[in-house]
Amino acid sequence: MIWFQGVINIALPIYFLWRLFKADYVSRRQWWAEWLSIAMFIGFVFVLSPWHIYVYYFRYLWPLLFVIISIFSFKRIKDKPVKGPEKDKSYTFSLILSGALAVYFGLFFSLGLSGYFFNDREKAIELEFPLKDGVFTTGHGGAHTSINYHHSHPEQAYAYDILQLNGFGLRANGLTPSENRQYQIYGQTLYSPCSGTVTAAVDEHEDLPPLEMPTEVEDAAGNHVIINCLDAEVLIAHMKPDTVVVSEGDEVESGDVIGGVGNTGNTSEAHLHIHAVRDGEGIPILFDGRFLKRNSLIFN
Template identity: 60%
Template sequence: MKGPEKNKPYRFSMGISIALFLYFGVITTGALTGYRMPEQEKAVDLAFPMEDGVFTVGHGGASTAINYHHDVAPQAYANDITQLHWWGMRASGLSPENLKKYRIYGTPLYSPCSGEVTTAVDRYDDLSPQEDPDEEASPAGNHVILSCDGTEGHLAHMKPGSVEVEEGQMVESGDRLGSVGNTGNTTEPHLHIHAERDGEGVPITFDGRFLKRNSLVFD
């Protein structure tokens, strides 16, 4: 003889609750792990490459839970950085088509380290927000790569016509490189920055601070 049918939904709901608990537990653990500074002895300390504003990190940290770049070895510790208006929003509107409505658009970029410019690309047009780039275009769009004491620093998605350095040029920390734009594989204006050695991502600190998703920088 079968037991009461009313026990089945209870057992079913308990199973779902346990599964959800385990799922969100794994997600939370991954996120918390990503907020910790990894391999501090391998980190490179850079100067923050923008000035005169409030900046926030969209993607950043040491796990895919808070940094979708983390699965790509050279970009494992990349930061995607936007800028905030005084009222705390990154743009005037939720997702405006006009690039100039994004606070960070056109913000000057400065060299985060002293070294040599190994790559300087300035040939791509800005895209509209959410617009897919041309398949043949560089995902980095207009960008600069610096070699500083054996570490490569990549700054991507720069504004057309703004790149002020050329390959082979020596720069000092604080020299102007260009301006933030919306070129390459990007959904809205922001600075993508990462560091790598021999194709492997290197943790970045800015003035001694490891930035993660939602970190704020007042400069």
């Protein structure tokens, strides 16, 4: 999956941008059709692809290159005829293929963008970000399953999976490291995101090896803490063994240390999972007024 994602995030953008730059278009119609399909693909990878696996900042490089290459490419074809040879099968096929790709990637791009917004803002809960001293990104987040697989589960509808980036824009030392300590977020201190009462504190599970999803899970949250605050239950999950420093019934203040990030429970690699529930329903979480989506950056 990670290697396939590399094709989507890196190889295909290079191919499409190179084609837009070098291809010999016979008409402006053909250019516009292919330009639109490439634009929708760039939008697709920008919004839907998880960028923490590869160099995160390439996410911004592709749209920038697309704009620059589009300008140069358009200058080359502006004197071409509007229409091409209508009876040329290869020409017709190229128009149909470009149109199909534009519709396909455009649909997913639109669905991803729809997850940037949510209704019933009054239900949202404002929390303090539970991590400090780093650059963090959202692996899963948003109000649509295309950018947040949790959204299909009512209690986790607005859950976040948060990772930390190193100086190279990677979430780990390598693409598929085999040790938890090689993941930037592993062991990072977790702070209470709000003031309230601890209603659950579990610290009895061992870390799992990275990238090995468990076949059977007794407790999907692994080591975790639940805090009742602001009329909601806030779950902080997948914590590191022997780091939970609060107990059920404790009163905590925003910013109090509660534990550390680990890789316990139903998880494939070290990350912070957080969601909030009110009356059995997942509610949106805001940090400093921000609703996070996949690939959001948090500087803290």
